[in-house]
Amino acid sequence: MNWHGVKAIYRFEMARTFRTLMQSLASPVISTSLYFVVFGTAIGGRVGEIDGVSYGAFIIPGLIMLSLLSESISNASFGIYMPKWSGTIYEVLSAPVSYIEVLLGYVGAAATKSVLIGLLILGTARIFVPYEIAHPVWMTVFLLLTSITFSLFGFIIGLWADDFQKLQVIPLMVVTPLTFLGGAFYSIDMLSPTWQKIALFNPVVYLISGFRWSFYGISDVDVGISAAAIGGFLVVCLGAVWWIFKTGWKLKA
Amino acid sequence: MTQRPIIQIERLSKTYDGGFQALKSVDLEIREGEIFALLGPNGAGKSTLINIVCGIVTPTDGRVLADGHDIQKDFRAAREKIGLVPQELLTDAFETVWATTRFSRGLFGKKHDAAYLEEVLRDLSLWEKKDAKIMQLSGGMKRRVLIAKALSHEPRILFLDEPSAGVDVELRHGMWQMVRKLRDRGVTIILTTHYIEEAEEMADRIGVISEGRLVVVEDKDVLMKKLGKKQLELNLRAPLGAVPDALADLPLELTGDGKTLVYTFDTQTEETGIADLLRRLGDHGVDFTDLHSKESSLEEIFVRLIHESKRSEPEPAESTAPKGAR
Numbered sequence A: 001m002n003w004h005g006v007k008a009i010y011r012f013e014m015a016r017t018f019r020t021l022m023q024s025l026a027s028p029v030i031s032t033s034l035y036f037v038v039f040g041t042a043i044g045g046r047v048g049e050i051d052g053v054s055y056g057a058f059i060i061p062g063l064i065m066l067s068l069l070s071e072s073i074s075n076a077s078f079g080i081y082m083p084k085w086s087g088t089i090y091e092v093l094s095a096p097v098s099y100i101e102v103l104l105g106y107v108g109a110a111a112t113k114s115v116l117i118g119l120l121i122l123g124t125a126r127i128f129v130p131y132e133i134a135h136p137v138w139m140t141v142f143l144l145l146t147s148i149t150f151s152l153f154g155f156i157i158g159l160w161a162d163d164f165q166k167l168q169v170i171p172l173m174v175v176t177p178l179t180f181l182g183g184a185f186y187s188i189d190m191l192s193p194t195w196q197k198i199a200l201f202n203p204v205v206y207l208i209s210g211f212r213w214s215f216y217g218i219s220d221v222d223v224g225i226s227a228a229a230i231g232g233f234l235v236v237c238l239g240a241v242w243w244i245f246k247t248g249w250k251l252k253a
Numbered sequence B: 001m002t003q004r005p006i007i008q009i010e011r012l013s014k015t016y017d018g019g020f021q022a023l024k025s026v027d028l029e030i031r032e033g034e035i036f037a038l039l040g041p042n043g044a045g046k047s048t049l050i051n052i053v054c055g056i057v058t059p060t061d062g063r064v065l066a067d068g069h070d071i072q073k074d075f076r077a078a079r080e081k082i083g084l085v086p087q088e089l090l091t092d093a094f095e096t097v098w099a100t101t102r103f104s105r106g107l108f109g110k111k112h113d114a115a116y117l118e119e120v121l122r123d124l125s126l127w128e129k130k131d132a133k134i135m136q137l138s139g140g141m142k143r144r145v146l147i148a149k150a151l152s153h154e155p156r157i158l159f160l161d162e163p164s165a166g167v168d169v170e171l172r173h174g175m176w177q178m179v180r181k182l183r184d185r186g187v188t189i190i191l192t193t194h195y196i197e198e199a200e201e202m203a204d205r206i207g208v209i210s211e212g213r214l215v216v217v218e219d220k221d222v223l224m225k226k227l228g229k230k231q232l233e234l235n236l237r238a239p240l241g242a243v244p245d246a247l248a249d250l251p252l253e254l255t256g257d258g259k260t261l262v263y264t265f266d267t268q269t270e271e272t273g274i275a276d277l278l279r280r281l282g283d284h285g286v287d288f289t290d291l292h293s294k295e296s297s298l299e300e301i302f303v304r305l306i307h308e309s310k311r312s313e314p315e316p317a318e319s320t321a322p323k324g325a326r
């Protein structure tokens, strides 16, 4: 293993994050705070409790997931797309690093950043609403797994995209709608029976439900299924990456 | 010479996705410690060849060993030994010189070594700029940053793809000096160029590549004898009907309606015969208004070389038989 190589890529990516601190860390925190103000405080007062949890507290896990998904995808896809676009990828291609090492560096850094953002939002939420975490270990597992899996997914998008439009299209057209309809702001029990069935096809429902369970012990779907869903998606992404690297797809002439 | 080859290229071919064949069964051996110039016009396949050896382009056929290691099967061992300065100025605009050099060293699997990186940057006159962002640097400096990156992991083989493209004369000479210094430290250097003068100035051996074929590989001195023809053109005051008989022993030709006299000479010999020519022209009352010398253009030379190689090897390329006894 070329650990120095992994470290070099990881450091490079983290430096990029901290160079654009405002954009990369502050902006998700600010936008989440706005959600708390609008939904938690203003509207939440009228909604009352859901399953014995105040509405402000109820939306915390969903809001964190929302940021985790979009930040993981955009950060990881950008990380690998930029050197491809600017041509500096030549150096990585000519270096004694294997694909696994490239992956560890880029995805590791993107996932680290997502976890940081998740924790920052968690801290920010404290300012607005009191909450507790019933299963901190599971909370950590979901946080890590989601960050890693969706960073991997973003990495694949970054590899696949050969222009900026493609880079944006999946996050914008697929991921954002799924996350907003994934039960961040409501329990799917509140939907009509038909919509409940449809919602079960949305993978994000499982993520948010599982993550919320780790906070409050309440969930829309069984937590085991949630864990299996995220694990399954991780395996799918790993398989896709393995296939891409095996075929040298879109990286080398 | 019985130096062992540090790079062995065998039957290397590349057909790009669009179907264009950029390399046609190239065989080449680079000797350890030499400066090798790959000379050829734009589009000849120089960058393709270099990029294959460095792992950026996948070969369609053939095999490359770097220091005995197959560049595909044993890519780690092969690539550790190689540094590449690409043709284009590909840099991370927002990084500092120091950070990007440090990054390269790590990427190539070497432990951070501040003292060594400082030495590299000082050698390239970049030390004062170490904390500058790359986007603040001039083109010449960016090229040197790329060289610093390529040297950051102490490679034994350095590829320079068109090192003097877009670099002014002064910097070019600085670059040549640096390349020689590296060679003195035992680094093998392979550079590409489409300037004959650059190949002549720098190289121990020269390979001429044209349309994806390696046309000739020779020691520089031998090749320069073959290539080094220059012409002196004299614009005559009064047109001549023919070259005067008294001057018939000289390699003279009359062109341009008898208004231009062309003298062909060899740049490699001590005596070009120009002084003698001018004296004898004066003696015979041939007066001229202007004179200038020109080299045979690269294209002319390639055409000549390709003709020669076709004559000596009736059916070249495609066959896999090794050329000569290497």
Ligand SMILES: Nc1ncnc2c1ncn2[C@@H]1O[C@H](COP(=O)(O)OP(=O)(O)O)[C@@H](O)[C@H]1O
Pocket (backbone or CB within 6 Å): A253, B016, B017, B018, B020, B021, B022, B040, B041, B042, B043, B044, B045, B046, B047, B048, B049
């Ligand atoms: N990625 C590519 N896809 C298709 N054709 C290419 C690609 N890269 C180079 N070529 C073609 O291959 C030929 C050789 O290119 P190159 O190796 O860059 O030449 P040189 O470096 O000698 O100027 C050119 O005709 C070029 O257009």
Ligand SMILES: [Mg+2]
Pocket (backbone or CB within 6 Å): B046, B047, B048, B087, B161, B162
């Ligand atoms: Mg080139």
